[in-house]
Amino acid sequence: MPVVVALGVAIAGCGKGFEFSGGGQGGETATGGSGGTSTSGSGGTSTSGTGGAGAQGAGGSTSGTAGAGGIAPCRGLSFDGSHDFVQVPDHGALDGMGQLTVEAWIFVSGTAAAAILSHHQEGQALGGYVFEHKNNKALTFRMFAGGQSYGEGGSVLSQITEEIWVHVASVFDGSEIRLYVGGELKDSGPQPLPGGGIGDYAGPLRIGANVATDDRYFDGLIDEVRISDVPRYTGAQFNPPTGPFLVDGSTVALWHFDEGEGQTAADATGTHHGTLGASQATELSDPMWIEVPCIGEMNPG
Ligand SMILES: [Ca+2]
Ligand SMILES: [Ca+2]
Numbered sequence: 658m659p660v661v662v663a664l665g666v667a668i669a670g671c672g673k674g675f676e677f678s679g680g681g682q683g684g685e686t687a688t689g690g691s692g693g694t695s696t697s698g699s700g701g702t703s704t705s706g707t708g709g710a711g712a713q714g715a716g717g718s719t720s721g722t723a724g725a726g727g728i729a730p731c732r733g734l735s736f737d738g739s740h741d742f743v744q745v746p747d748h749g750a751l752d753g754m755g756q757l758t759v760e761a762w763i764f765v766s767g768t769a770a771a772a773i774l775s776h777h778q779e780g781q782a783l784g785g786y787v788f789e790h791k792n793n794k795a796l797t798f799r800m801f802a803g804g805q806s807y808g809e810g811g812s813v814l815s816q817i818t819e820e821i822w823v824h825v826a827s828v829f830d831g832s833e834i835r836l837y838v839g840g841e842l843k844d845s846g847p848q849p850l851p852g853g854g855i856g857d858y859a860g861p862l863r864i865g866a867n868v869a870t871d872d873r874y875f876d877g878l879i880d881e882v883r884i885s886d887v888p889r890y891t892g893a894q895f896n897p898p899t900g901p902f903l904v905d906g907s908t909v910a911l912w913h914f915d916e917g918e919g920q921t922a923a924d925a926t927g928t929h930h931g932t933l934g935a936s937q938a939t940e941l942s943d944p945m946w947i948e949v950p951c952i953g954e955m956n957p958g
Contacts, residue, residue: 731880732917733949734865734933738767738876741944742866743912743922743931747859750909751776751884751929752785755854758889759788759798760826760882761864762955765817767876768792773825774882776862779869782806784856788827789873790817796836796843798827802856807848809834815843822878822955824897829855830888837890840897864912864922864931865944880949884909899953917946 734743745751759774770792777785782801789797794817797810815836817823826837831853835845860868864882867873881898887907902911904925911925920943922931934942949955 731951733880734944736865736875743864745862754886758885764878771875772867785858803851
């Protein structure tokens with residue numbers, strides 16, 4: 658069973674992100690960046706190096722507690738870049754909408770192109786949408802309808818330039834796609850959809866991998882993923898959220914990734930619960946529960 662792994666932490670950027678390397682499934686050893694070494698057994702002990710100001714605020718005192726059975730207040734999922742994903746069953750509410758916001762907090766460790774969230778079909782391009790970053794970490798968002806692909810991104814303006822936790826959002830307001838990194842508009846363009854809505858895709862949704870091509874595995878950390886059927890953000894700049902999202906009338910799905918153990922990533926709306934990896938079994942495709950900075954502590958700057 659995946660367990661929470663306490664990470665050695667090291668300050669990155671302005672000190673509100675932390676580096677991470679290593680990982681693997683529960684029971685393996687994760688090596689923190691320059692901050693120290695964390696080990697985790699199956700429900701066993703956990704140790705932490707002196708990472709300085711830690712994920713949960715000054716002092717980093719919470720590092721090293723979770724593996725011994727304690728529950729850290731803020732958790733997320735680590736994806737290994739080669740196998741891992743969270744899978745959510747298809748549901749009529751996950752596409753077909755005429756407006757959409759997909760957003761998450763991410764920490765990109767790998768350089769290869771990878772999907773943050775995918776619920777789409779390539780090729781015939783009948784339906785769905787995919788939120789990815791390219792090899793240069795440029796964000797892209799594509800929607801599919803009527804056999805066509807509609808997308809924005811890929812320019813250097815969209816680049817995620819620092820390896821820190823960052824809020825990323827793709828917004829479709831019915832006539833325009835906007836891409837935001839850290840609350841700043843990085844790219845936008847008119848993209849009217851035929852028929853006014855995103856086409857239906859009958860397959861599952863995956864977080865951390867491209868479901869259409871079964872590749873582009875995300876290498877890094879993901880937390881607080883939300884899909885909304887409204888354009889949450891407008892204009893050139895907004896302040897990234899400073900706390901966990903709450904479910905409202907426009908929330909299609911919201912995964913806090915706060916479970917810290919087990920095979921289920923619950924949807925706060927109660928409908929679109931995800932499974933770690935391909936099944937409820939412990940397997941290679943399971944991402945790993947980890948302690949992460951709490952929302953608000955992640956916000957760079
Ligand atoms: Ca979380
Ligand atoms: Ca599994």
